Amino acid sequence: MDRKRLNISLTLVAAVVGFMLAVQFQTVKKPAERDTRDIWQLREALLKEKELQSNILSEIRSNEDKLSAYESKRKQSKEQALKDTIEELKKEAGLTEITGPGITLQIEPVLEDIKPGQPVSKVISPELLKRLVNELNMDEAKYVAIDGQRIINTTVIRDINKETKIDGHAISSLPIEVKAAVDDMNTAEKLYNRMKVSKAKDEFFMEDLRLNISSPIPNMTVPAYNNFIRIRYMEPIKEGGGS
Incomplete structure (x- = not known):
């Protein structure tokens, strides 16, 4: 009985050893693939x-x-x-020259009502010019020049030694031309129609002056403001919003 058990044990051991040898032989028989490329293939x-x-x-x-x-x-x-x-x-x-649609107004003395020997008025009052500028502004004129002088927000029209001056420029003789420009022809047409029925013509006539208003033109040049602009009460803001 003991011999029989011994034979069975030996048989099992032999089987296990044989299986292990078979696995090892199969592993050796199939080695991992190697890179068999030649040097030229590697260079390529x-x-x-x-x-x-x-x-x-x-x-x-x-x-x-x-x-x-x-x-x-x-x-x-x-x-x-x-x-x-x-x-x-x-x-x-007003620091740049403007070209656009607008109208021109010419201020001249009423010569036919002047009696022989009577001097022709060459003076136009500052108040009359101011009222004209205000009316043009109310009628949507954006760019205005009087006698070649651009009118801006800081323009001063006043009497100095019985001479009307616009920012130092003297209105010394008549006739003078007023240019009023806008941004489009429709607005220019409206400006023309309003000025035609305004009371400005009557106000000028009362001072022996005639205000002639031209029809709108598509391209009119209004000169730039050519005087020095003094800036007061302004300081640059420091970075970060501080003063």
Whole structure:
């Protein structure tokens, strides 16, 4: 009985050992694949990898150039916006020449009512000019010049030594021309129609002056303000909003 058990044990051990030897032999029989390419094939593969790397670097440089160009364009856009804003402010302040639709008004003495030997009036009162400018402004005239002098918000029309002056410019002789420009022809037509029925003509006639109003024209040049503008009570704001 003991011999029989021994034989069974030996048989089992032999079977296990045989299975292990079979597995080991199969592993040795099928080794892992090795790179069998020759040196030229390896060089060709390396060349392809370098070419791929070069293409990637070129693409990166191209994208960097595009980003740089975009950033430059963005900065230029900011600078252009600032320039446009400055030009618009200068236009609103009257510091630029304006060409657009508008009307002209000519102020001249009423010669037919002057008796022989009577001197022709060469004086126009500051009050009359101020009323004319106010009426033009109320009738939507945006750009006004009198006798070649641009009228802006700080313009002073006054009598100095019995001589009417506009910001120091003397109105020494008649006739003089007044230019009133707007932004479009429709507004110019409205301005013309309102001035034709205004009381300004009667006010000028009472001072022996005639106010002739021309029909609207599409292109009229109003000169820029050519005097020094004094700025008072203004200081630059420090960065951060402080004073």
